[in-house]
Amino acid sequence: MATSFPSFEHLVLSRPFPFVTHVQMNRPNQRNALNDKIWKELGDAFEFLSTDPDCRSIVLSGAGKCFCSGIDLKSAASGLLMNVEGDEEVDVARKARYARDKIKLYQKYFTAIEECPKPVIVAIHGACFGAGIDMITACDIRYASRDAAFCIKEVDIGLAADVGTLNRLPKIVGNEGLTRELAYTARVFNAEQALNYGLLSKVLANYEEVLAASLNLANEIASKSPVAVQGTKLTLNYSRDHSVRDSLEFVANWNQSQLLSDDVAKSAMAAIAKQDIPVYSKL
Numbered sequence: 001m002a003t004s005f006p007s008f009e010h011l012v013l014s015r016p017f018p019f020v021t022h023v024q025m026n027r028p029n030q031r032n033a034l035n036d037k038i039w040k041e042l043g044d045a046f047e048f049l050s051t052d053p054d055c056r057s058i059v060l061s062g063a064g065k066c067f068c069s070g071i072d073l074k075s076a077a078s079g080l081l082m083n084v085e086g087d088e089e090v091d092v093a094r095k096a097r098y099a100r101d102k103i104k105l106y107q108k109y110f111t112a113i114e115e116c117p118k119p120v121i122v123a124i125h126g127a128c129f130g131a132g133i134d135m136i137t138a139c140d141i142r143y144a145s146r147d148a149a150f151c152i153k154e155v156d157i158g159l160a161a162d163v164g165t166l167n168r169l170p171k172i173v174g175n176e177g178l179t180r181e182l183a184y185t186a187r188v189f190n191a192e193q194a195l196n197y198g199l200l201s202k203v204l205a206n207y208e209e210v211l212a213a214s215l216n217l218a219n220e221i222a223s224k225s226p227v228a229v230q231g232t233k234l235t236l237n238y239s240r241d242h243s244v245r246d247s248l249e250f251v252a253n254w255n256q257s258q259l260l261s262d263d264v265a266k267s268a269m270a271a272i273a274k275q276d277i278p279v280y281s282k283l
């Protein structure tokens with residue numbers, strides 16, 4: 001029996017293939033804008049999936065006309081971006097502490113995507129603005145439909161992006177000047193440009209195709225040894241943030257136990273015998 005999913009107000013979780021989980025943001029009428037609730041639910045969902053033995057790969061998408069319109073500009077989530085009536089009575093140090101705690105919390109919810117040992121493929125369509133870009137930079141692989149539009153919108157609402165874009169995007173696109181240009185101008189760029197920049201791996205014709213391609217990729221990844229795939233993600237994450245020497249040390253220490261796995265023996269035997277990919281135990 002496969003595990004059942006926790007229920008969420010603004011997320012729909014499903015299992016389109018064995019070991020593949022589809023996480024869909026479901027606030028279509030608000031263009032999947034991120035209020036406090038959905039933000040926390042994203043963190044909770046990825047934390048849950050991190051240890052779900054029936055999940056080996058994940059597809060993240062948004063329902064309705066677009067992927068994500070960024071922070072919810074009408075909800076409490078944006079309270080910290082605007083002075084509200086009665087605010088002037090609150091001491092500045094306490095206001096600052098509240099804001100910092102909120103920023104750290106939002107960062108944590110997106111970092112849960114990056115730290116989830118299961119690869120996350122994000123299927124983007126339509127607008128992906130502001131916090132939407134922060135979110136996709138925490139994913140492993142980005143596919144988009146031709147109509148996708150991207151914008152590091154934060155400077156246009158008066159702030160420096162603070163939940164991942166400025167920290168992760170330069171490492172993804174490998175181009176500081178380009179990152180700075182897009183972040184300083186809040187210029188909208190399209191899917192073809194995002195592909196050329198290296199932000200996307202693939203552009204598909206429309207939403208149906210981008211979702212299908214993402215799910216197929218997730219299914220392919222889910223057919224591999226979970227020991228191998230998860231060890232690969234953790235090593236790539238570590239290697240991005242450390243020296244070659246340190247990350248070689250990391251993978252040597254990691255693999256000293258993982259090499260003893262049944263998966264290695266099973267996979268090697270199947271390769272030698274030119275057999276199909278074996279069935280791996282849950283992890």
Ligand SMILES: CC/C=C\C=C\CC(=O)SCCNC(=O)CCNC(=O)[C@H](O)C(C)(C)COP(=O)(O)OP(=O)(O)OC[C@H]1O[C@@H](n2cnc3c(N)ncnc32)[C@H](O)[C@@H]1OP(=O)(O)O
Binds near residue numbers: 029102131153162
């Ligand atoms: C501590 C801080 C942490 C993080 C900070 C992050 C900063 C950001 O995320 S900056 C980005 C903020 N977002 C925006 O500026 C985008 C605003 N929205 C749009 O530009 C457009 O809505 C669109 C995304 C391009 C989609 O356009 P369209 O399909 O034409 O839909 P609309 O008719 O404009 O909107 C439909 C409906 O959704 C509401 N809505 C859209 N975006 C948001 C949003 N970000 N927050 C709240 N609500 C949003 C819009 O108001 C409409 O609502 P109605 O009630 O139907 O009028």
